[in-house]
Amino acid sequence: MLVRQFSISTLVFILIFLLQESVVNQLRLPGGGFSLPLLIALTWAALSTPTVGALTGFISGFLMDLSQSSSGVIGHWTLLMILACYAVAFLGFGNDNIRGNPVTNIFLVSIASVITLITFVITNLLLGVPTGNFSRVLITIIGSGIWALLVTPLILPVVTRLHRVLFGNQAHI
C-alpha cells in the first residue's frame, strides 16, 4: 500500500515539476510568479498525516533542487520542504478547523509558502549563496505570497480530490 501511494505521489509531483518548468516559468509573471511544486506540496501536506507530509516534502523538495533555476545547493529545498510540509501537516492533523475549512487551508498554505521562502533566503545567506538586493527579495516574497493566495483556491479542489483517491479520507503509512 505504502509503495503504491508513494510511487503515484512521486509521479504526480514529477508531472507538476514538468508543468512548472515548461509552462509556468515561461509565463514570466509579475512579482516573481509562483512555484506549483511548493504550493501543491504544502496543500497536499495540509491534508495528510505528518509522516506523509514529510515524505511529500522530500519528493517535491528534491525535484525543486533538480531545477536548473534553483540557486541553492542540492538538498537545500529538500530539507526546507521536509520541515515545511511536516509542520503544515502537524498543524492540520486532527484539526477539523483546518481540514474542513478551505479558507483556513488557503491561508495556512499561503503563510507557509512565504515562511518557507524567507527561510530559504536566510539559509542561503548562511550558506554563502547570493540572493540579490533586499528590495528584489522583498518583492519576490510579497509577490509569491499574493500569488499563493490567488493560486491555492484554484488548485485546492483538484489536490483534495487527488488526495482522496490516493489516501482515502485519512492518510496512513
Place this chain on the structure above:
Amino acid sequence: MRYGGEGRARLLLIILIVTSLFLITLDLRGVKILDGLRGGTQNILAPFQKAGTTVVTPFRNFFGDVTHLGRTRNQIEKLKEENAKLRTKLLERKNADGELIQLKSVLDLAGRAGYKVLAARVISQGASTSFSQTLTIDAGTTSGVRQNMTVLSGDGLVGVVKESYLNSALVMLATDPDFKVGVRVAGSQQIGILSGRGSKLAELQLLDNQNIVKVGDVLLARGSTHNRPFVPGIPVGVISSVDNSAGSIAQTASVLLYPNFSALGIVSVVISAGKNNPGDALVPAAPLPTPVPTVTIYATPTPSNSTSTK
C-alpha cells in the same frame, strides 16, 4: 501513525532530514554525481521547455503587455479596435518579427566585432522565486556551446554560459547577484568591475577614487584571457548615476544594462572572438535628437479700406 506508532514516524522524519543534509554536504563538497543529476534533468526537460515556449508565447506576450501597461497603452488601444482573429494573427506575426529583429541586430553586432557566433532561442527563464537570474537556450554541447562562453543580444552583453548540456545551456544573466565582469569606459578607458544587483541596474566599482565618470558614459566588456568568459568590446551598459561620496575608497556608479532582459527571444553565444580587439567600435550610436518643426510667419500689412477708396 496508526500502524507504525509515533516512534516510527519520528524515525522516518529523522532519516529524511539526514538524507537532505547528506545531499547538501555532498553538493558543498563538489561531488560530480549531483551535478550530473541536474544536467540529466535539464536534458530531459529541454524538449518539454521547447514545446512549452511554443504554447506559452501568446500568453507571455499578454502578461508582458499587462506588466508594461503604461508604456503600451497606445498599442493596446489600437489592438482593441481589431477583431479577435486579426489580433491573434498580429500577435503571432509580431512574435516572429521581434525574433527576426533581435536576430538581425545580434548578428550585426557580432559581425562588426568579427565574432563567430551561434544564434540560439531562449526556451526558458529561471524562476525568480529561486533568487537567481538565469535563462535556458536551445543550443548545447552538440552545437559547440561550452561553459564560460559570452552570450549577447543585439543591444549588448546578456550574460555567460554557466552550464552546457547536450541540447541546451544555462545562461547566467548580467542581472544575477553573482555576476561580475571587468569593464572599461569607452573613450577614457578607465577600468572597473561591474556587478549584477538582481535588476536592470547594475553596480560599477572603479579601481580607485581618482577617476571621474559621468552619467551617460558607455561601458564595454574588458575581455578575459583567451576570450573566456568574456570577449572584449561588447557594450554592457550606460552610467545612469554616480556616487561621488568623498570618503569612499573607490568611486561607484549605477549602470543601466543595455539588453531588455524580460523580452529576450533570440541571443547569440560567442564561439570564438576575432583576432583584433574591436576597441570602442561597438559603442551604440547616441539617439538622434527629435527634430522640432519651426514655423515662420511673415506678416504682410494689408492696405486699409479708407486708403483704397481714395
